[in-house]
Amino acid sequence: MDLVKEIKRLKEEKNAVILAHYYQIGEIQDIADYVGDSLGLSQKAAETDADIIVFAGVHFMAETAKILNPTKTVVLPDVNAGCSLADSCPPEAFEKFTKAHPDHVVITYVNCSAEIKALSDIVCTSSNALKIVNSIPKETPIIFAPDKNLGAYIIKETGRDMLLWDGSCIVHEAFSMDKLIELHKKYPDYKIIAHPESEEHILNTATYIGSTSGMINYVKEHQDQKFIVATEAGILHKMQQEMPNTELVPAPAKEDNTCACSECHFMKMNTLQKLYDCLLNESPQIHVPEHIIDRALLPIERMLELSK
Ligand code: 13P
Ligand code: SF4
Numbered sequence: 001m002d003l004v005k006e007i008k009r010l011k012e013e014k015n016a017v018i019l020a021h022y023y024q025i026g027e028i029q030d031i032a033d034y035v036g037d038s039l040g041l042s043q044k045a046a047e048t049d050a051d052i053i054v055f056a057g058v059h060f061m062a063e064t065a066k067i068l069n070p071t072k073t074v075v076l077p078d079v080n081a082g083c084s085l086a087d088s089c090p091p092e093a094f095e096k097f098t099k100a101h102p103d104h105v106v107i108t109y110v111n112c113s114a115e116i117k118a119l120s121d122i123v124c125t126s127s128n129a130l131k132i133v134n135s136i137p138k139e140t141p142i143i144f145a146p147d148k149n150l151g152a153y154i155i156k157e158t159g160r161d162m163l164l165w166d167g168s169c170i171v172h173e174a175f176s177m178d179k180l181i182e183l184h185k186k187y188p189d190y191k192i193i194a195h196p197e198s199e200e201h202i203l204n205t206a207t208y209i210g211s212t213s214g215m216i217n218y219v220k221e222h223q224d225q226k227f228i229v230a231t232e233a234g235i236l237h238k239m240q241q242e243m244p245n246t247e248l249v250p251a252p253a254k255e256d257n258t259c260a261c262s263e264c265h266f267m268k269m270n271t272l273q274k275l276y277d278c279l280l281n282e283s284p285q286i287h288v289p290e291h292i293i294d295r296a297l298l299p300i301e302r303m304l305e306l307s308k
Contacts, residue, residue: 003272007031010279017050018275019065021057022212023234023267028056028275035238037213038110039125039307045069046304054279055286058266060086063114066286067296077274079284081266083111085197088167089146091115097143101163104143105136108299111169112146114288118295123303126150126196127211133158135306149173153196153203171232171264172197179252180205183228187249193218194251195231202230202251219243233261234268 008031011018019041020032029035034044038061045053045065052073055062060083062076089112098106098119108120109129117123124132133154136142142160144151146167155162172195180202184190193215194206203209208218212235219227219239223246229236230251239248250261257263278284288296 003276004031007272007276007279010276011054014052014279014282015050016052016054016279017044017048018054018056019044021061021234021267022216022238023232023264024056024270025234025268025272026237027272028270029234029237031272031275032056037125037127037211039127039211040213041065042068042110042125042300043304043307048072052279052282054275056270056275057081058083058086058264059286060111060113062286063288064110064117064300066288067114067117067293067300070288070290070293073282074286075278075282076284076286077271077278078269081269083266084170085109085111085147085167086113086116089113089116089165091119094145094165095119097145097165101141101143104141104163106143106145107132107136107162108145109147109150110303114292114296116145117299118292120296120299121302122306123299125211125303127214128303128307129154129196130157132303132306133160133162136160147197149199149203150196152200153209169197171262172230173199174253174255174262175199175202175230175251176254177201179254180228180230183249183252187226187228190226190228190247190249191222192228192230192251198230206230215239216242219246219248231262232264232267233259234263 018032066074142162144162145165151164191207193208226247233250253262
């Protein structure tokens with residue numbers, strides 16, 4: 001069976017839209033109607049008139065799409081595609097933490113569960129985090145969760161003193177500083193660009209720090225330069241497609257793996273076959289309890305409003 005052809009046929013027949021993150025495998029990015037970062041994907045999910053949203057990403061992303069579209073069918077090719085960062089913030093413990101600091105505004109990075117979003121005042125992504133934090137009056141104390149690395153980067157950039165949750169992404173914490181130094185010795189004229197989920201010592205080496213879309217745009221604007229890319233390696237697919245003549249090398253991971261880069265095994269759980277199956281069967285579907293949607297929608301809408 002020609003999976004690509006069949007997915008396209010089913011998509012038309014069922015009025016479905018395929019939204020994919022830059023960390024998805026190349027074949028999925030190539031068949032998607034839209035490929036983007038977390039903010040772009042939420043914006044597309046908010047404005048779609050499709051009946052079915054096929055979310056080629058991880059669970060919290062599909063949940064966000066469902067919160068924005070409670071009456072639509074939202075499917076995720078592999079329902080086990082989770083996120084270490086979202087898992088590092090369990091709702092009960094987080095509720096206790098926020099209750100211990102009732103005067104704090106709660107800003108949560110979109111990489112968290114719907115339950116955590118329901119406990120938040122406003123959501124942010126890596127592309128609007130600085131703007132969202134700066135929108136809070138200076139005298140108001142802030143809780144930022146769940147990513148401590150992004151949180152530390154925001155504190156450094158804005159000068160705000162925020163209370164941070166102790167969460168992190170296993171993929172962005174897997175970069176090896178020693179190997180990065182070695183690689184840079186081999187490619188001394190390459191600039192390092194990094195995602196703010198990376199640890200501070202990695203960020204300190206970077207010429208540019210930003211979201212996945214931000215990194216792609218930076219490379220686009222500097223196509224004559226060469227880059228070492230410190231984020232999940234799936235992003236190289238889009239970069240190489242759009243900038244075929246730009247030389248790119250993925251930042252090395254601590255553990256040796258097949259690509260010597262950092263890969264998110266959650267993102268890579270989705271395959272073309274699973275995408276076809278979920279579109280055909282309209283399963284596995286994402287369900288979010290109504291009382292959670294009621295509380296999680298406003299913090300997401302606030303973010304979308306501030307990001308226009
Ligand atoms: P962005 O694409 O929003 O930069 O997020 C990266 C990420 O880790 C998604 O899981
Ligand atoms: Fe989560 Fe990290 Fe994978 Fe993104 S790359 S989905 S933050 S584990």
